[in-house]
Amino acid sequence: MSARLFDDRRYPRTSFARFVVDPEKCNACRKCVDTCPGQLLKLVDDVPVNRHETGESALGCIGCKNCFAVCPEGAIDVRGQYRVEEGYYRTTLGAPAFPNPFGDPEAPPFEELAPKLTPVERVIYQRRSVRLFKKKAVPEAILRRVVEAGRFAPSQGNCQPWRFVVITDRALLDRIGEECGRRVAPVAGMYVRSGGGALRERLKTLAVNALSRLTPNNFDQRLAHGIDTVANDERWDMFLHAPALILVLGDKRGIGEPLIDCMLAAHNVVLAAHSLELGTCYVGFVKMIETLPELKRDLGIEWPFKVMTSIAVGWPRTRADRAVARERPRVTWFPADRSGPREE
Ligand SMILES: Cc1cc2nc3c(=O)[nH]c(=O)nc-3n(C[C@H](O)[C@H](O)[C@H](O)COP(=O)(O)O)c2cc1C
Ligand code: SF4
Ligand code: SF4
Missing domain, CATH: 3.30.70.20 (Alpha-Beta Plaits)
Structure with missing residues (x-):
């Protein structure tokens, strides 16, 4: 090795x-x-x-x-x-x-x-991640309706280890995006940005290779470039300018692996939303909220809950419901x- x-x-x-x-x-x-x-x-x-x-x-x-x-x-x-x-x-x-x-x-x-x-x-085959949203708000009644679908997901021991935080406050979304973006930026600095001489480049490569063995999910080149986009591209909004965000929280005491149950609930929300002609995109970077105590407190996230994922929700600016080829x-x-x- x-x-x-x-x-x-x-x-x-x-x-x-x-x-x-x-x-x-x-x-x-x-x-x-x-x-x-x-x-x-x-x-x-x-x-x-x-x-x-x-x-x-x-x-x-x-x-x-x-x-x-x-x-x-x-x-x-x-x-x-x-x-x-x-x-x-x-x-x-x-x-x-x-x-x-x-x-x-x-x-x-x-x-x-x-x-x-x-x-x-x-819906399963035609759902695509939507990253182009209208500014138009999603009525609270419709947000309630899609969150309701999440509640009916299966869970280990029926323990239902989820909680949802629904945010339509633009200033708060901007704050979450900026603070999470700053937290992940060093990964882009290490992976994507070059310069500083041959020795520095070699050390960066060695660090990336070592960290990828310790935490294999965080050093794929695709993620590194996604991070570079959210952290350094001024035109890109972490939440894709969507008018609403559903944060999915998980109870750490959930049976087995609560992340699995929470993702099942999240995907019920996503499928229900698309069946109502809304668009959605998962935004995984919100996991960084866990490293931001003040933000976490302001969002009311406390033990035993932790951030599992989030779903940007809004009305698509353009048709995106095309089936695409996928690897077998x-x-x-x-x-x-x-x-x-x-x-x-
Ligand atoms: C847990 C999870 C987190 C994701 N996070 C992001 C994200 O932060 N930003 C983004 O643009 N897409 C994100 N995606 C969307 C993927 O890029 C997308 O699902 C993938 O490219 C397949 O495309 P499709 O959803 O259109 O089929 C995420 C997807 C999942 C399942
Ligand atoms: S298929 Fe390639 S070019 Fe098209 S949106 Fe995806 S990464 Fe970009
Ligand atoms: S028409 Fe199609 S290829 Fe041309 S800019 Fe629009 S989306 Fe891109």
């Missing part, structure tokens, strides 16, 4: 998805530029350009396909996929594919599939005839 700590690079060999735009169809509306979570795109001569290809971003396209989902002109194609080819974060996923719940030899276009699906299935995970079957295991 120690040899790898020195060998691994901050940016392992990676093949990125390819953002492809048809300039004939593009109307320069900027929606793809504003929605890209890695802030990878910029308009040049009224056409979006990938900043990785111009050498301005070490991270390329991660293939989330949000640009494809929001483009009103159908001008975008995202080809290929994000694959780390080597090292600690090597990707283990299979090739991406569109939803094909009926196992057709060829997945049909989603428009053909949709009428055969239940309303719940349609490995599935192992142990059939009743005992012919297993069979890997797919």
